[in-house]
Amino acid sequence: MTDAVSAPPLTASVHSTPEAAARLKKRRAAETRLRAYGMIAIGLAALALVALLWNIVSRTMNAATEHYISIDAEIEPDEDDFLGVVKSAARDAFPYASGRSAKRELYGLFSDGAADDMRRAQEDGTLQTGAAVPMRFLMSDTADLYMRGEFGELETQASAGMLTIAAEGKDFVLTSRAGAFADALGRAKAGLAREAVGLRRQAARQGTGIAALQARLPDVTGLEREDTLGQIERFEGARDRLEGQAAALDALITADRDTRLELTNRMASFFVAVNGGILKLSEVSATTALAEPLVPMAGGEDAANGEWSLRILDRPEIGRPVKDRQIAILETLQQEGRVEKVANWKFFSLSDSTQPEIAGIKGALIGSMWTMLVTFCLAFPIGVSAAIYLEEFAPKNWFTDFIEVNINNLAAVPSIVFGLLGLAVFINFFGVPRSSPLAGGLVLALMTLPTVIIAARAAIRAVPPSIRWAAMGIGASRTQTVFHHVLPLAMPGILTGTIIGMAQALGETAPLLMIGMVAFITAVPEGITDSATVLPVQVFNWANASERAFDMRTAAAIAVLLAFLVVMNMVAIILRKRFERRW
């Protein structure tokens, strides 16, 4: 065994040494790691998807319902001023809302949509008329948002002891020996304290400015010095004013708990519900309060323990669009069971509006359908024809290579560029109507074409050549071979590519902005040349709207967009399955 090193014994295979075992272990570890990475990646993707869907669905649920107010209205048989009907019905139902601003706030509870509903009913001949017709009026967006608790929940504190009520002019003085208002006073004072801190911070900022100016003072002379001195004086004035205000607030905060504190609209709102009415506190101490009746009481008797309650809304009136009087009326209505929450089917039958509660998706949905129709009718036949020609008929030379490179590059062009092209060529040169599904479809078809061509070429190339030979071997021409055999076999792949292209086109916003589809359009398009908007643009518009109630409608529009996408893909998948079954 002297040459054991140069010629190892045959039995000792290189695959059974300890090194080999180590290699094996390493390889297996690498495989396990790779599997783990894959699982983590899929888990993350699934989590992101769930989060997205959850977010959209939960927000969409808000838009799925809307609130109505049930009151009686007087409607003439040939009524034409329906806004007037709503207003007079509101005045009749809430006679105590007198005065200009009170009435304005009252009318603010109702949407213009209530009048639209009646007008539509009149056109359909289903409108009831009479002196006191029970009607359901659509709530305005702010009232609706309040009902959903968007401005905070009204917190109810159970009554503590007896409440005595004494009239004082229009207002009432409420007294609670048990100190039921102590908490309200505490909250109001906490609000003042926060305000004082804010004022002092501003004062400190003025102080910093003064210090900086004073540091510069030795270096400046003449006119500039006088300027600086003047500035310092102004800053000092501001600082002293702010500090004075803070000190005044401090005085209020440190005041005796039996001293009434005046409540402002910068503090939380406090209501007392008693004797069937709702009073808003305007001054409060621990034991007494001055209250303004927003909804009048049935009588002025004192209320025993358990017969009244204190309600608090923490968000100050100045920080929300729904006013205290409106809250009082809404609370009363709800207590009387005159607020109805119903499914918001109108969302699908109305088009865009400046008022969120009567804004619907129908216009954008139909617009998207028309646009997709145009896109499909252009991109699919042209794309497939181009792919067939390039793959089956075109000679292989520099020119077809050049075309191929350009198609591939076209797929990577930013979509807004297609929008510019559409604007310059289709609209300005060919005079296609602006913001029409025709213009949008043309632009999106251009954008989709490369995707369809590339996918179709790949699908055609994937058809085994033996099928072509088989057809040609029995005397089928090139065209017959392509249309009878190659194309049906390639169709599933072509459809997959088309789905991808169309899905991309459906969600595209940027190029459509360029051709005017971002315009505010309230009509449902009736053809491909009417002005229209599309779903993603509608989402974009609503997301930009300042009214808060558009938030949930944005989410709902996104949900509709996704549903549209799912339906479109499903149709394509069913078609694809049909083609596959023929194999």
Place this chain on the structure above:
Amino acid sequence: MTDPIKFHCKGVDVWYGDTQAIRDNDIDIHDKSVTAFIGPSGCGKSTFLRCLNRMNDTIDICRVTGTLLLDGDDIYSRDVDPVQLRARVGMVFQKPNPFPKSIYDNVAYGPRIHGLARSKADLDGIVEESLNAAGLWDEVKDRLDFPGTGLSGGQQQRLCIARAIATKPEVLLMDEPCSALDPIATETVEELISGLGERYCVVIVTHSMQQANRISQRTAFFHLGNLVEYDTTTAIFSTPQDERTVGYVSGRFG
């Protein structure tokens, strides 16, 4: 062996770009008999076969020169439509390649595109006749609308033969039709080919010398693009003249 001549080929050269695949071949292929092309891989026998129905036209870089006459007419003349030619000269390929359609549609496809059937009953007749000729009728008559791709390999190849026959060709070209089949299926297909030889001009490329011996009346031996020897099968296998043929048929190379 005095069958009329179907193909008369003289001075045939085939080029793939700059590479010459066939050099100056002269061969007369007889009607109503089976002619086998044998030879080692890459000797040009398949290439030559594909010249006979101009399948080589589909390859851009392929160039064919020389005289190829089918019944005295030049098949490479300008007036000849290659598609029409392929209807006259049918082809069966190495790997069974039925269309992904029903058995019926596979066979009926050729007659349909060439307008050979006047009515549905006519077409049914052609399909039955062709499947019968391919010895497949009894096996598939109850499941004509089943996919052709669902048959076994041997059945698929016979389906392809039936499909070729259905077009009513005059010549059947077969490019190693049994190389993808097992011995039992091979035997069936071989019997079929022998039978077809009585009615058509059959040209078959094969790697198996035994197969050539069993089914063909004439054999051509190709080597490196040259037609080395062409004679009756008996002569090729018993008294080969060329040294290369001797070497190949005795199994010394190939």
